[in-house]
Amino acid sequence: MNDLSLHILDIAENSINAGAKNIEIIVDENVENDKLILEINDDGKGMDRETVTKLTDPFFTSRKTRNVGLGIPLLLESANEADGSLTVNSEPGKGTKVWAVLKYSHIDRKPLGNMAETLISLMLFSDKTELFYRHIKNSNVFEFNTKDLKRQLNIGSLKEVKILNGIKNIISHKLSEL
Amino acid sequence: MPKITIADLEKIREDTKRTLNFRLGTCKAKITVHMGTCGIAAGARDILSSVMKEIEERKLMDVIVTNSGCAGLCSKEPMITVEMANEPAPVKYIDMTPAKIKKIFDSHILKNELVKEYALALGSEKTA
Ligand SMILES: Nc1ncnc2c1ncn2[C@@H]1O[C@H](COP(=O)(O)OP(=O)(O)OP(=O)(O)O)[C@@H](O)[C@H]1O
Ligand SMILES: [Mg+2]
Numbered sequence: 084m085n086d087l088s089l090h091i092l093d094i095a096e097n098s099i100n101a102g103a104k105n106i107e108i109i110v111d112e113n114v115e116n117d118k119l120i121l122e123i124n125d126d127g128k129g130m131d132r133e134t135v136t137k138l139t140d141p142f143f144t145s146r147k148t149r150n151v152g153l154g155i156p157l158l159l160e161s162a163n164e165a166d167g168s169l170t171v172n173s174e175p176g177k178g179t180k181v182w183a184v185l186k187y188s189h190i191d192r193k194p195l196g197n198m199a200e201t202l203i204s205l206m207l208f209s210d211k212t213e214l215f216y217r218h219i220k221n222s223n224v225f226e227f228n229t230k231d232l233k234r235q236l237n238i239g240s241l242k243e244v245k246i247l248n249g250i251k252n253i254i255s256h257k258l259s260e261l
Numbered sequence: 262m263p264k265i266t267i268a269d270l271e272k273i274r275e276d277t278k279r280t281l282n283f284r285l286g287t288c289k290a291k292i293t294v295h296m297g298t299c300g301i302a303a304g305a306r307d308i309l310s311s312v313m314k315e316i317e318e319r320k321l322m323d324v325i326v327t328n329s330g331c332a333g334l335c336s337k338e339p340m341i342t343v344e345m346a347n348e349p350a351p352v353k354y355i356d357m358t359p360a361k362i363k364k365i366f367d368s369h370i371l372k373n374e375l376v377k378e379y380a381l382a383l384g385s386e387k388t389a
Binding site: 261 | 263264265267269270272273274276277296297298299301302306309310313314316317325326327328330
């Protein structure tokens with residue numbers, strides 16, 4: 084993956100595939116403590132301990148094995164490259180939390196990339212999954228959720244090109260002001 | 262704290278009304294962008310943006326876009342699937358770039374002419 088927003092898209096897609104009704108995505112650019120924190124929480128079907136262990140085992144990562152999946156091992160690799168860590172907490176029937184902490188100033192830390200494009204890609208994936216986004220930078224916060232967005236627009240679905248492009252522009256603009 | 266306000270959304274609200282009024286429930290074309298892990302790593306999100314840009318700039322109200330998971334051909338990603346209302350079978354296009362997307366709109370979507378050189382050869386699904 085070229086940037087972290089692509090990882091977030093990939094990880095949150097797992098949440099959609101796990102039947103999540105709500106996904107919370109948090110990006111915390113904590114420059115003061117030299118940390119970049121990414122968090123993806125879902126209320127999908129969850130995983131048992133064995134699956135989680137396999138997914139986050141560096142041995143499996145280095146083998147790039149296909150049958151245990153690729154998405155989480157790739158994020159683990161990106162986190163490791165930036166002197167960081169990855170934690171996956173999951174409970175069957177409850178949900179999953181993926182939490183990555185990277186060293187903000189590390190020379191090998193991938194750029195955050197285009198979060199607006201990642202968010203509208205996720206909105207296109209599913210109408211039935213609500214997204215809650217929170218982006219913290221320099222103690223400023225930008226947050227929105229698709230539930231309020233649909234209510235404000237008075238529509239049941241955001242899956243229209245015009246709407247998504249419009250939302251993308253708004254998010255880009257708000258993030259540039261942080 | 263920056264928030265999305267009603268004022269921010271005013272323009273989208275107007276556009277939405279117009280689009281939904283126009284749409285008659287029938288669509289000429291449906292484009293699916295495959296966005297599994299391999300697709301995303303190969304640039305599928307940029308391909309989705311290109312497709313959305315073409316639809317908006319050309320004002321194609323009867324073309325819809327969706328995304329879905331892996332198409333099972335990791336080495337040929339990014340891939341899209343084009344379904345035309347007047348064609349019997351969907352067409353898969355491989356190794357997409359924004360320039361190729363433009364060409365597919367010019368010819369397949371607008372003129373019903375398949376772009377053979379980008380299409381996945383029939384029967385090759387299992388060889389990758
Ligand atoms: N949020 C989640 N909730 C429940 N199960 C999950 C979640 N994330 C991952 N999994 C499980 O872990 C497996 C591996 O995930 P991973 O993203 O690595 O690969 P994948 O989604 O199966 O395939 P791809 O490589 O195309 O992403 C999934 O198939 C799923 O069973
Ligand atoms: Mg995945």
